[in-house]
Amino acid sequence: MTSALSITRSVAPPRAAFLDFPLGHTTGKKNQPEAQKRLLKNALGAFDELQRPGEIKFLNERWSDDETWREKPMAKAETGSGEPKGDFRTPRLETPQYQYPADQTEAEHQHRNGGCGSCVGAE
Secondary structure (H helix, E strand, O other): OEOOHHHHHHHOOOEEEEOOOOOOOOOOOOOOHHHHHHHHHHHHHHHHHOOOOOEEEEOOOOOOOOOHHHHOOOEOOEOOOOOEOOEOOOOOOOOOOOOOHHHHHHHHHHHHOOOOHHHOOOO
16 A cells, blocks of 8 residues: 555556555544555455556545645644644755665666666656
8 A cells, every 4th residue: 555656656566556645644544443444455455456567556535525634745743723844854856865875886786787676667
């Protein structure tokens, strides 16, 4: 199950079920066990439905009728009024970022030698 469609597409799992819910809530809202069971059953049902490698089943569920959660992505905390304190994510860059120089060297080596699974079909 995933709530991060772009990331899921880039890693190309054998099969996946996408749920357009806030990150960290892939199996639904807390304290709603019946809704969580329904979501999991629908996601597991994808094993019977998905026929091609990399196929993604889009689960037909909504977080709420009020989709304002999209306006506050990844806010670390909220003030007492419910307003986000801010988005603390690292900015997205066009170039790959590596934790260590050796990581970059290995990634470039794999890319040159056809072992880079991230780039399949992207070129």
